[in-house]
Amino acid sequence: MTSDLTASTFHPSTASEIQEIVRSTPHLHVRGGGSKPALSTPSADSLLLDLSRLNGLVEYEPAEFTFTAQAGTPVADVQALLAKEGQYMPFDPPLAEAGATLGGVVAAGTSGAGRVRYGGVRDFLIGTRFVDGRGELLRGGGKVVKNAAGFDYPKLFVGSLGQLGVLTEVTFKVFPEPPAYATLAIDCADLPAALGHVRSLNRSKFDINGLDFAPSETGWTVWVRLGGLAAALDERMNTLHQQTGGGAVLAGEADASFWQNANRFDWLAADAALVKVPVTPGRVAGLEAGLSSASSRRYSVGGNLLWLGWERPVAELDALLAGHGLSGLLLRGSADSPWLGKRPGGAFLARVKAALDPEKKLGSL
Amino acid sequence: MNPHPLLTELSGIFPAERLLTQPAQLKAYESDALTAFKALAAGIVIPQSREEVIAAVRLCHQHSVPFVARGSGTSLSGGSLPIADGIVIALNRMNRILRLDPDERIAVVEPGVINLAVSQAAAPFGLYYAPDPSSQAICTIGGNVAFNSGGAHCLKYGMTSNHVLGMTVVLPDGEVVEMGGESLEGVGPDVGGFFVGSEGLFGVAVEITLRLLPIPQLYRTVLAAYDSLQAAGDAVSAVVASGLLPGAMEIMDKLAIKAAEVGAKAGYPQDAAALLIVELEGESVAVEAEFAHLLQIMDGTGATEVRIAQNADERARIWKGRKSAFSAVGRLAPDYIVQDGVVPRSKLGEALAEIGKLSRKYAIEVANVFHAGDGNLHPLILFDGREAGALEKAEELAGEILELCIALGGSITGEHGVGVEKRAYLPRMFGPAEMAQMHAMRRSVDGRELGNRGKMLMVEGAG
Numbered sequence: 001m002t003s004d005l006t007a008s009t010f011h012p013s014t015a016s017e018i019q020e021i022v023r024s025t026p027h028l029h030v031r032g033g034g035s036k037p038a039l040s041t042p043s044a045d046s047l048l049l050d051l052s053r054l055n056g057l058v059e060y061e062p063a064e065f066t067f068t069a070q071a072g073t074p075v076a077d078v079q080a081l082l083a084k085e086g087q088y089m090p091f092d093p094p095l096a097e098a099g100a101t102l103g104g105v106v107a108a109g110t111s112g113a114g115r116v117r118y119g120g121v122r123d124f125l126i127g128t129r130f131v132d133g134r135g136e137l138l139r140g141g142g143k144v145v146k147n148a149a150g151f152d153y154p155k156l157f158v159g160s161l162g163q164l165g166v167l168t169e170v171t172f173k174v175f176p177e178p179p180a181y182a183t184l185a186i187d188c189a190d191l192p193a194a195l196g197h198v199r200s201l202n203r204s205k206f207d208i209n210g211l212d213f214a215p216s217e218t219g220w221t222v223w224v225r226l227g228g229l230a231a232a233l234d235e236r237m238n239t240l241h242q243q244t245g246g247g248a249v250l251a252g253e254a255d256a257s258f259w260q261n262a263n264r265f266d267w268l269a270a271d272a273a274l275v276k277v278p279v280t281p282g283r284v285a286g287l288e289a290g291l292s293s294a295s296s297r298r299y300s301v302g303g304n305l306l307w308l309g310w311e312r313p314v315a316e317l318d319a320l321l322a323g324h325g326l327s328g329l330l331l332r333g334s335a336d337s338p339w340l341g342k343r344p345g346g347a348f349l350a351r352v353k354a355a356l357d358p359e360k361k362l363g364s365l
Numbered sequence: 366m367n368p369h370p371l372l373t374e375l376s377g378i379f380p381a382e383r384l385l386t387q388p389a390q391l392k393a394y395e396s397d398a399l400t401a402f403k404a405l406a407a408g409i410v411i412p413q414s415r416e417e418v419i420a421a422v423r424l425c426h427q428h429s430v431p432f433v434a435r436g437s438g439t440s441l442s443g444g445s446l447p448i449a450d451g452i453v454i455a456l457n458r459m460n461r462i463l464r465l466d467p468d469e470r471i472a473v474v475e476p477g478v479i480n481l482a483v484s485q486a487a488a489p490f491g492l493y494y495a496p497d498p499s500s501q502a503i504c505t506i507g508g509n510v511a512f513n514s515g516g517a518h519c520l521k522y523g524m525t526s527n528h529v530l531g532m533t534v535v536l537p538d539g540e541v542v543e544m545g546g547e548s549l550e551g552v553g554p555d556v557g558g559f560f561v562g563s564e565g566l567f568g569v570a571v572e573i574t575l576r577l578l579p580i581p582q583l584y585r586t587v588l589a590a591y592d593s594l595q596a597a598g599d600a601v602s603a604v605v606a607s608g609l610l611p612g613a614m615e616i617m618d619k620l621a622i623k624a625a626e627v628g629a630k631a632g633y634p635q636d637a638a639a640l641l642i643v644e645l646e647g648e649s650v651a652v653e654a655e656f657a658h659l660l661q662i663m664d665g666t667g668a669t670e671v672r673i674a675q676n677a678d679e680r681a682r683i684w685k686g687r688k689s690a691f692s693a694v695g696r697l698a699p700d701y702i703v704q705d706g707v708v709p710r711s712k713l714g715e716a717l718a719e720i721g722k723l724s725r726k727y728a729i730e731v732a733n734v735f736h737a738g739d740g741n742l743h744p745l746i747l748f749d750g751r752e753a754g755a756l757e758k759a760e761e762l763a764g765e766i767l768e769l770c771i772a773l774g775g776s777i778t779g780e781h782g783v784g785v786e787k788r789a790y791l792p793r794m795f796g797p798a799e800m801a802q803m804h805a806m807r808r809s810v811d812g813r814e815l816g817n818r819g820k821m822l823m824v825e826g827a828g
Binding site for chain 1: 605777
């Protein structure tokens with residue numbers, strides 16, 4: 001596997017250049033910002049399509065709460081623009097500082113801790129432009145937040161790793177950003193205690209903007225983030241404190257940097273592989289039993305998402321996940337395929353692939 | 366196409382009372398809520414298990430007979446209209462909630478489960494199923510999945526697609542596939558998300574995993590009357606600009622207000638040119654603070670009357686008129702067409718002004734009810750079908766409204782789907798390359814084009 005064949009890397013700046021490349025190349029691999037290296041590393045016979053020049057905002061009407069940007073636009077740039085208008089992307093894309101692009105976030109399907117409140121990237125992507133495996137430039141979805149016309153290509157592209165089409169433009173719905181946040185850190189003696197808190201919080205009446213838990217010095221720690229009007233936050237945090245037995249409170253800058261660090265994965269051991277594992281709260285205990293050899297990990301989204309730092313051979317994790325009927329996506333590390341455990345596939349996906357990339361130029365999905 | 370050998374084979378699987386072929390029985394299924402369209406199937410099967418659904422689909426495929434899966438037939442776009450001489454797979458008996466796990470916050474249901482029944486089953490656990498189409502006491506989850514149904518409360522938490530975590534689907538050739546799972550997150554292309562809203566073209570979902578949310582602790586609802594639609598629309602803009610995220614924002618115009626009185630005795634202010642309903646929902650302390658903020662904003666919008674719901678009863682009364690608007694409008698005229706266009710929210714004023722002009726041009730009354738928060742319009746075009754040419758004129762006006770939505774950068778459908786009704790307009794919203802891709806996709810999934818043939822996409826060549 002090669003990481004940067006400069007002679008075989010294209011840097012298109014327009015959609016029609018991409019069309020031309022797709023039509024004339026037998027095997028292609030797409031890269032955005034390279035923030036998830038296991039996804040942007042092509043195989044030996046693949047040419048690399050680097051979309052970093054497909055960068056720029058196309059449309060943003062703050063009053064509409066939607067924006068359209070080219071797929072190679074860095075997430076961080078858009079976050080800054082939205083913040084000026086008091087808006088944000090509720091799916092909380094991770095790795096913004098590492099150079100994640102909008103297209104890459106969609107293709108990898110990576111949402112962050114904040115997605116627990118309103119939904120993930122799939123729930124906020126409303127329109128796309130893409131070049132399919134036949135070199136056709138197509139529009140999927142639209143620019144309005146309610147749209148039931150035609151097949152929902154935007155959703156299909158989430159998690160597709162660029163193998164169903166090359167995204168050139170994406171349209172997202174955004175929300176007003178909560179003006180203030182605070183986080184309660186609940187130290188627990190063990191996993192059952194932590195899961196008890198997570199279960200009751202998932203069913204509670206609190207409007208929760210973050211619900212993460214991880215092994216810590218005391219055993220396990222659960223972090224609960226609330227967001228909203230500053231005037232109501234103290235009272236809400238007090239109630240949360242009372243109902244959970246309390247803990248330390250992070251507010252203002254301390255709260256902000258805590259969750260920013262989570263999105264940077266700075267808790268990850270330096271040379272560990274980074275793997276995304278969708279899970280459910282009820283499966284955590286069973287999975288944990290097999291993870292004793294994993295170095296670092298963090299559960300997010302109320303126990304629906306595991307970010308795993310894996311230091312042993314990836315093949316072992318592949319087998320472990322498969323045994324649990326779980327899937328994993330390798331973001332950093334090396335393996336033959338970034339798909340671990342239960343692979344995506346099946347008759348429906350095969351027929352979808354045949355319609356979008358009949359010659360399998362974009363990958364062997 | 367001779368369905369008789371198929372009917373013979375189906376009778377080997379379905380007993381007589383669950384395989385309907387008598388004319389009177391077929392007539393009962395000849396239409397859905399888009400009553401202008403009627404068609405007689407060759408036979409109706411009523412499965413009680415997923416195995417029976419799979420067997421029925423496989424037999425239809427073997428005999429190349431098109432089929433439509435049908436829930437309660439409440440589709441407003443003709444989505445559950447039978448295909449002439451085809452088969453209807455009626456799913457109302459597949460109405461079991463197979464599993465409800467409050468800690469995992471999921472419900473696993475058969476497709477014939479009524480939408481509201483999910484929330485009713487979840488209520489004892491303090492949970493509910495959020496998508497709330499106005500027909501939710503009747504419509505089924507299977508139908509909601511096929512058409513990505515919405516409702517007044519999808520502004521904050523989305524439509525059906527945002528609440529379906531996984532499905533077991535039988536493809537139109539009878540192959541069974543799993544999509545998604547039980548987690549809120551996933552790996553791999555979101556094929557389940559692609560299936561939702563595919564209008565039956567990709568097969569039949571026989572088992573659906575839904576996500577449940579905690580029932581909001583508090584709802585705060587306000588009804589405001591305005592002396593113009595413009596003023597009501599400006600109020601919505603002010604609310605949206607303030608950074609609040611309501612659970613619902615609805616507007617009704619003068620004619621819709623009149624209908625709500627005649628049809629449902631809603632008790633709305635009768636002299637208002639427009640009514641705005643804004644509702645906040647969520648954690649009590651947060652909502653009370655936001656509501657105080659909301660009332661301050663609405664103070665500056667020039668409302669002629671403001672009613673604040675003080676309890677659950679008053680809240681229900683505010684919603685009663687809006688929720689029964691479509692059927693209430695039926696009291697104002699013998700017939701009506703209800704539309705479902707979308708425009709960018711900031712273009713709502715322009716769209717309504719244009720609709721007013723069109724209404725005058727055609728001399729046809731149009732009542733307007735819409736989801737002001739997301740630009741989803743529901744013009745109700747009133748006419749008398751007994752008048753020669755009235756239906757055609759109404760349809761022409763409907764077409765112009767759809768063209769208007771496209772021209773303003775919106776959509777021809779926000780939540781009712783394309784169905785039969787808007788097939789001709791899909792190629793106006795999407796170009797030839799997109800239409801070619803959708804046809805190719807459909808044929809790749811369903812080579813014989815049997816799954817709900819004639820809906821959403823015109824079938825090339827065939828009738």
